[in-house]
Amino acid sequence: MLSPREIIEGYHGRPLRVMEVCGTHTHEIFRLGIRSLLPQSIELISGPGCPVCVTPTGYIDEAMFLAQECGVTICTFGDLIRVPGSEGSLATARATGAAIRPVYSPLDAVDLAAAEPERQFVFLAVGFETTVPAVCLALRKASSLGLRNFAILGANKTMPQAYLALKGSADAFLYPGHVHAILGTELCERLVHEGISGVLAGFTANELLTALAIIVLRSQEGKPFFENCYPRVVRPEGNLAAQKLIDEWMEPCDAEWRGLGRIPSSGLRLRPPFADFDARLKFHVPPITGRPNPACRCGDVLQGKLRPDQCPLFGKVCTPLHPVGACMVSNEGSCSAFFQYAQR
């Protein structure tokens, strides 16, 4: 019997385009050197799976407005601090005196707010299904503490509609294991009927190689397919407690994705009874249309239309130390991974 690696290395059939839709997958694939094992006939594309990468320029502008015009303390996952907005980033805002606090969890932001009741705190709520439950827990805690100085700037996103929007970008998806640990597998089964193939993958070397080998084998059958290659974590029904928590606090809304534009029902916003926690309403944030650097091709990279090193800015004006586009910021961003691990 052939090993997963032998199956992958021995594939010389029709060209196969596989899109990974999870920043952690992107990073692990680079770190383990999986790309160097692939035959020419298999192409891996990094899709829009890094929450920092898909956050549009206008969102950073909103956060800058809150920090600079409203004097609130912004609490955020560290990566977001360096993402360029229309003018400067939160890092440049911080250098000119804005209060920007990196946190590791939304709950840390609530603790900060509880400790300094006279200051207003806003947590930048980005991320997919994996992060949303923690945001809801933070809101629940803030609510039970009766905090009036905590709010979120929401830009959470959900994957289901994005898969449909990306239909045709690849022959098969490498589905993100942790997102589906929350969502379950029913959606992936349904996508098969929409003609979308994919395999759910874990994060170790074995799990990733196995998932890719299954894609190689199943795609030769000539019809759409789905397989759960991460059953130790992903159950068919997903995490019901987390789903209930999300549903209690959030409702679907249209969302703006960097590169993909506006996708209907692909985001989450606070349900009306919790509007007090909505920073946009609380601080009267005006509608802001972001102006991304016109030369930046992050959008095309996120859709798999362009390899990071084909972007004219890549490695020249856009590097991890001086990112122009969001994909160069986070360790999980495809441009950053490409830059760090590519031979130069």
Added chain:
Amino acid sequence: MDETVTLAHGAGGRQTAELIQRVFHAHFANPNFTGDDAAVLPRPHANIAMTTDGFIVSPYRFPGGDIGKLSICGTVNDLACMGAKPLYLTCAFVIEEGFPLAELESIASSMERTASEAGVHLVAGDTKVAGRGQVDHLFITTTGIGEILPEAHTSGKFAQPGDAVIVTGDIGRHGCTILLARNDFGIEAEVASDCAPLWSAVHSLFLAGARPHVIRDATRGGVGTVLHEIASESGVGVELDASSVPVTPAVKGVCGMLGLEPLYLACEGTMVIIAPQEQAETILASLRNSPHTSTPAVIGHITAEHPKQVLLTTEIGAKTLLPPPTGELLPRIC
């Protein structure tokens, strides 16, 4: 009553003298310790190595050590990397007003123990007290002089294709310990800093006849950063085998959770040694018999190919570049 350091302790008057007497003289006493403006020392028999290092670690006390022990090990190990037997150290303290005297004594006593183990004499010192908030508890700077072994000839420029790349023990423990000690993550793990003086280990391998080309302390930036430096300075390539890099399960676990690469976590008692392949066994044997280097390993080799790059053979046998350090390493770890 808890006594604390006050601005008067740094003013140069009677309180300063008392502080020096009570804390530093009590712990650092040795024939060369000076009460004058400078220590007068016998001339060594060989060339000397001299180095200086500032220590601002936060928190100043952590599992496996404290800022005092660190301030001795850091400088002693920098000397050892040049094949120099550490002889004399000076130390300069900048202390925040209000720092507990008992803590200061405990740090001085830890310096005394470490210096004694390393066989080095503290010969001169300085104490300054800064106002509250101007310093985070206390900063220590140590400067050291060592006598270079006649047979030692090491530099980051001397790595040769074919050389073995050796680490003197498991990596990343100091960085991991400090990370957890700050409590930012709410993760608990049984990890203690590897902070230790390594002259006796280095001396033992010279005594056994080994002649390493490079010895480097894998402090800030860890083993990965050191290897990038050496590759660049010597104009060679480095090839590492990921599966032979020793990492304790606890460090591996924490790194897995936080998405960190152990090769980039700081060590304070682990060195990288680059030496001719045929000396590798001798070096490993000497290290195993030394107190702080009982788990050394050959983790790779030097090559003439892909100069200035570090290649890693990953756990699945694929070759990738070890990405160069990005400058986002933890602040204030030493």
